[in-house]
Amino acid sequence: MARIELRNLRHSYLPKPAGPDDYALKQIDLEWSDGGAYALLGPSGCGKSTLLNIISGLLTPSEGQVLFNGTDVTAEPPDTRNIAQVFQFPVIYDTMSVYDNLAFPLRNRGVADDTVDARVREIATMLELDGDLPTRAANLTPDSKQKISMGRGLVREDVNVIMFDEPLTVIDPELKWKLRSKLKELHQRIAVTMIYVTHDQTEALTFADEVIVMQDGQVVQMGTPVELFERPQHTFVGHFIGSPGMNLLPCEVRDGHAFFQDYPVALEGPISGAGGTGQIGVRPEFVRIADVGIPAQVRKAADIGRHVVVEALAGGTTVNAIIDGPPPAQGTEVNLEFLPQHTRLYLDGWLATERATA
């Protein structure tokens, strides 16, 4: 198990990078504690796989260092870094039994037979593969194969880190749900450092203690799921996390107050920045349909069972609200109220309000 540090990491796939645009990773400084569960979250092309490959040693960074427990491993090849990896598609030996597949990473390192046996059975129980141990892997369903692939990643106790690269992308929702909670349970039990790469916010937020949100080769914010949901530091995080994401309304800032189409909007606290393009940020969860407030017209309402997602148009701006109770009809004129303690101001994309002091 290991504490992982990334220092001044930059990477370009070009031989002679000129400007910042030539870098797939622009500047990464991170420190991850031993035994933590982390997720790298971002859209395709944000650099999260590049970062993962640098940590595993498949890729040597153009600049900067990777440290495991304080030791520089930047130049070390993958096989000496002592890591386990689980990929998007199952990596298993079809001709071997489930048992032998799970035992392989241990036998490969000369672990004693009785230890191998105990460990394989323990992992198989955790993943509910007990009954399948003698079965040839080729005869299993794709999702059972992915479970074995995960089991192979989890079977060694002595690894520095286990890395997951979009492991549930190809899995049906019900099994995805099961495997996701299984993984969470395993982490709660074995506490190995785990890094989980995904574009799916639900997977990242439910799995990780801390989520690293990436965009264009940079870390935009690292925080707990609650921090990312409640106080996104940047509009990108606000938009990218949440379903639907944070509402962003163009606004004008005058005399320390924010105005949306001439309506004053109460913010969580004092404005801390100055200048730049202003946007009011409020999550759909904190928008109410009320008797007073910003006038808007309902464009559509989707009843998704546990709540209703209302899409309203205020002036030319779309505002989503998550409400309980019956969906309002299309075309209904409504007023929107934002809960002030959850209403923030962003200037040039960055959070520019302070928490109210009690």
Added chain:
Amino acid sequence: MALELRNVTKSVGSEQHIHETSLRFETGQFNTLLGATNAGKSTLIRLMAGLDRPSSGDVWMDEEKVTGVSPQKRNIALVHQFFVNYPHMTVFENIASPLKVQRLAASEIEGRVEEAANVLQLGPMLKRYPQELSGGQQQRTALARAIVKESKAIFLDEPLANLDYKLREELREQLPDILSGRGTVVVYATSEPTEALLLGGTTALLHEGRVVQVGPTAATYRSPASMTAAKVFSDPPINLAPVTKVGQEMSLNDLRWRLSGRAAELPDGSYTMGIRPHFVTPSEPIRSSSVPFEGEVRITELSGSESIAHFDLGDLTWVSQSPGVHPYRVGEAHDFHLIPEQCLYFDQSGALVAMGDHHGPH
């Protein structure tokens, strides 16, 4: 325009992929096929599109039998999970390709391609090649090609499955608008219950080659006709438990609650109850006929907007899903509440026999 499957079956070798199915889809509504992988969604689409021939039964379009008619002659469009575009053609040429086959005049082709490209926000991309586009733009190109030909039916087979979460959200939000008002029958296959709910319209639930229920999407979700339908249309999975009815009371282990409405009139005996995770709450709901109980928390998942707890209730594992942040501690007992009005009761055959009265959200 209507598309119909009449008593259709499909077998491959000794395996029956589709059991006898009759379905009718019309223009002006958004039709979703919801089911897990291998439930039969793609097989049904292939039968409707004419890529496969049913083992028995017929496919009808516009009150005309088209079984055995080729996909080209049926005038349909198909969008797959994988982005299928011609790599050597520009976006314009890709979108125009079905019209060139129809030998339309150049000016008409240009007008229609531009219209389709605008609807899918591809206006500025027309001169690019597919590999110069993001995944979302590539799939938009495939969608533009599907709508440009003004076909009688468009089949979308998990078209968003290979897109990033956020792109998926964006395109899903726009799809009903893009496809409506075109006078074409729309059939959309998905494996995600939440996607079906967001798309609205009408949903047919598929399970192991059978249509288990068809109806307006939200109503189907609220009133599943059977335990199978409830399971197919659940994410997270619905909580189930064996219960016993005696007199006016239902009991689950040592929990008891009074019944009202149709549930009270059921004959005494054993049933299975189902309750969705968001109706098992960690705090007392405002409207309180709720049944309090303790559960030992095994796994917690906090997404910021909601909290999920997996907990033990006797020898069952249940899930509670609630908005906000709840500080659960793994391995400890926490209080939960079950809302009896939101319980679904199934008989021994799995058919829904009664449900609570308050089937609105929360």
